[in-house]
Amino acid sequence: MQLLERYLQAVKFWLPKDQKEDIIAELSEDIRSQIDEKETELGRKLNEVELESILKQRGRPILVANRYLPQEQLIGPVLFPIYRLVLKIVMLCYLVPWTVTWIALLIFNSGYAAKFAGHSWVEILGSLWAQLWGTAFLAAGTVTLVFAILERVQRKSHFLEEWNPRKLPPVNNPNLISRFNSIVELAANMIFGLWWSANMSTGVVLNQVNLRIALAPALWRYFFWGFLLIAFVNIGLAVANLARPYWTARRAAIRLVSDMAGSVFFCWLLKANVLAELSGASIPPEKAIQVTALLNLWMGRVFPIAVIFGLVIAVVNILRIVRVAAPTAHIPGKTAAMA
């Protein structure tokens, strides 16, 4: 029977303090009753193996004890879907940029790269992996801790049980164009068009006694008319979108052309050495030439970033066209014939 005592002791360890004795007395009695019945059936005392079989059938001590404990959850079913979503967002919006920044530092920052001088690529990747895990655990741990606290508060205050169906977000339709966005786009392009026409036609950006900034006139006229034309197209598109607030394949294609033209003009502007003159009463001519060259140089250096942005915009626009042109595209209350 020593095996039985050992079993009961193991169960007792995990039981709540105030119920230990009571539960163990009852459990002990139940097992002894089962043993008695078995012994009566066999007409002899049970051996070690038979007793072991009975205890094994009862289950692992921690599991047996666990059934007497109150059911506890770190994060309950109400908060768990939100917790999982936040965890995914954190992993995507924190760890991915963290990794990209780490790689960028390694490539572009010579001081940081010097730390890994003499290391092989495998060792460098190993270092990234180790740091990434540390960061991931910290991020996931922080999110879990916050949600565990929220769960405790929720259990006491039931703040998540109070909700209003009227405050639910509207049905998500990616083909719908917000009228507010169209109004903002219309107003912004009109203001831009008026300002551009009034101030930028000559290519003189600033003409003060202390500072004069002028752009190469022969080159500038292409940009002036180009950006003005794009603004007019955007105004027309915003008016159309305001009247019919849903994307059609044709309008999505016009938006792609307009955005691509804007990106091409902007990228060209950065590489064209368009800044021709920078002068002022208090600026020595040599210094002005230096600053002009430097500004043109830095505009040129921004070019790759502008190209990346242009490509991202193109991808977004192309995806929109594909989505709108898809047979399942949903335009509420309208038919595809409107395209």
Added chain:
Amino acid sequence: MSSENFDNLRLELRRGGLVVAVLAALHAEQYGYTLRKIMADHGIEIDEGTLYPLLRRLESQGLLTSRWREEQKRNKRFYKLTAAGKQILEQLLTEWRSMDSSINSILKEYGHATSRTVFASR
């Protein structure tokens, strides 16, 4: 349907029924081991890991009362239904019968029709 799915659904189905069965069996005073035997004799297998925590929960809710008493030279804990327990049992039985009748009615109207459709499509 997989066996695991069936086991989980069966467990869910049985959970409420076990409470009714335990309360019903405790009209007469019983201790845990004999209660389990009675249940088993009537076709309801319940393991001790489920029964004892359930008895404690029902006791903490005031539906059962218990006392330690010596029987066959050993101390045993005997459980019995309280007045509140009897009242709840009656309400649960009414609910149980109503549910049973509703399911039967649904089966009569749709269950047989579904079977016929399944057989007709073969």
